[in-house]
Amino acid sequence: MTDLTLLARGREALSGVFNLDALLTPDEREWQQRARSIAEERIAPVIEEDFENRHFREELVPVIAAEGLLGMHISGYGCAGASATAYGAVCLELEAADSGWRTFVSVQGSLAMSAIAKWGSEEQKNEWLPRMAAGEVIGCFALTEPDGGSDPAAMRTVAVRDGDDWVITGSKRWIGLASVAGVAVVWAQTEDGVRGFIVPTDSHGFTATPITGKLAMRASIQCDIALDGVRVPDANRLPEAKGLRAPFSCLNEARYGIVWGAMGAARNSLEVALGRAVSREVFGSPIGGFQTTQNKLAEMLLEYEKGVLLALHLGRKKDAHELDPTQISVGKLNNVREAIKIAGMARSILGGDGVTDEFPVMRHMANLEAVRTYEGTDEIHSLVLGRALTGIAAFK
Numbered sequence: 001m002t003d004l005t006l007l008a009r010g011r012e013a014l015s016g017v018f019n020l021d022a023l024l025t026p027d028e029r030e031w032q033q034r035a036r037s038i039a040e041e042r043i044a045p046v047i048e049e050d051f052e053n054r055h056f057r058e059e060l061v062p063v064i065a066a067e068g069l070l071g072m073h074i075s076g077y078g079c080a081g082a083s084a085t086a087y088g089a090v091c092l093e094l095e096a097a098d099s100g101w102r103t104f105v106s107v108q109g110s111l112a113m114s115a116i117a118k119w120g121s122e123e124q125k126n127e128w129l130p131r132m133a134a135g136e137v138i139g140c141f142a143l144t145e146p147d148g149g150s151d152p153a154a155m156r157t158v159a160v161r162d163g164d165d166w167v168i169t170g171s172k173r174w175i176g177l178a179s180v181a182g183v184a185v186v187w188a189q190t191e192d193g194v195r196g197f198i199v200p201t202d203s204h205g206f207t208a209t210p211i212t213g214k215l216a217m218r219a220s221i222q223c224d225i226a227l228d229g230v231r232v233p234d235a236n237r238l239p240e241a242k243g244l245r246a247p248f249s250c251l252n253e254a255r256y257g258i259v260w261g262a263m264g265a266a267r268n269s270l271e272v273a274l275g276r277a278v279s280r281e282v283f284g285s286p287i288g289g290f291q292t293t294q295n296k297l298a299e300m301l302l303e304y305e306k307g308v309l310l311a312l313h314l315g316r317k318k319d320a321h322e323l324d325p326t327q328i329s330v331g332k333l334n335n336v337r338e339a340i341k342i343a344g345m346a347r348s349i350l351g352g353d354g355v356t357d358e359f360p361v362m363r364h365m366a367n368l369e370a371v372r373t374y375e376g377t378d379e380i381h382s383l384v385l386g387r388a389l390t391g392i393a394a395f396k
Helices: 004-015 026-053 058-066 084-097 099-119 122-133 245-279 291-319 325-355 361-373 378-390
Strands: 139-142 158-162 165-176 183-190 193-200 206-210 222-233
Touching (some): 004 245, 026 058, 084 099, 084 245, 084 291, 099 139, 099 183, 099 193, 099 361, 165 183, 165 193, 183 222, 193 245, 245 291, 245 361
Antiparallel strands (some): 158 165, 165 222, 183 193, 206 222
16 A cells, blocks of 8 residues: 555645645535545555455445435436536546546446436436435446447347337446446437436346456456346336437546546656655655656646646536537547556656555556546547547548
């Protein structure tokens, strides 16, 4: 586990140059501090052990729920109705501990709960959202398929109408939380295009199998899902969800959280590298006194500060209902890519010790490679920006 004195020393030095807290409103800071307390007091002390043991610490779910963090950006139905900026600050603090816990809040709130809140009926919202906000029910979002990835339009999972029911058959892959979820939002092709369905995970024919052998996101759960003739009533169909616009709207909520979250992993990497730079002595003086080390720290700070300011700018635009999905692509592409670079430079400052679990940096680097892939790869977000610039779509 990281030396807390080292981390505190780095944080103090970093805040003297750039202090995000000062740019937040009192309400946003209150939400931020709730998440920071959970991250530092409940997640950080056990995360290296959990990462090593591939363990998702499910007992932390009610702790996070008790602070109102699940679906916090949704209004009503037991949800807090907090600002987008406040939610972003929460994502940053959680990912400073580990990407897996920001992912949990994202899958639960930005994906599963948002799908029901945006596209569900009043009956569905009242049935599921309060229990999910309270952490009584974990949700998952079953969109990605083994052969789909960046091409959800090629979806092979189908839902066929049978009287008053729907019968769903197909497979999904890389579905977060599926093996511990009580409910899944499943997307399937129908005669009328892609539709969404609320599927209790104890339904006959629904099987979720955790993916093994992961070298990233090891303190989190991602699964393969098999849907073998799963039958649900028409009342479980999301009535307002028609076409890919519906799941994409939820993906944009999750991508927005990543813009902030990646900077949490970057900050934590920078803090420990900075603390180490002023405490470790080589050739009779702290390594932070050498020009090459100071140059690395300066580069890390620049990209961290720019990334946080970009996240804050997008948060303010989202709160003003002015945020465009293309701008989210800018944030996701830039901030994850730069967070990986920051973690890499931090590792070099830590020297050989940087590859051990004494420091969180290699864990952040591995996790961020997974974050780089999900919710749109670098390549897809680059093509989104290319389409916006030229007016020509390079992909379907």
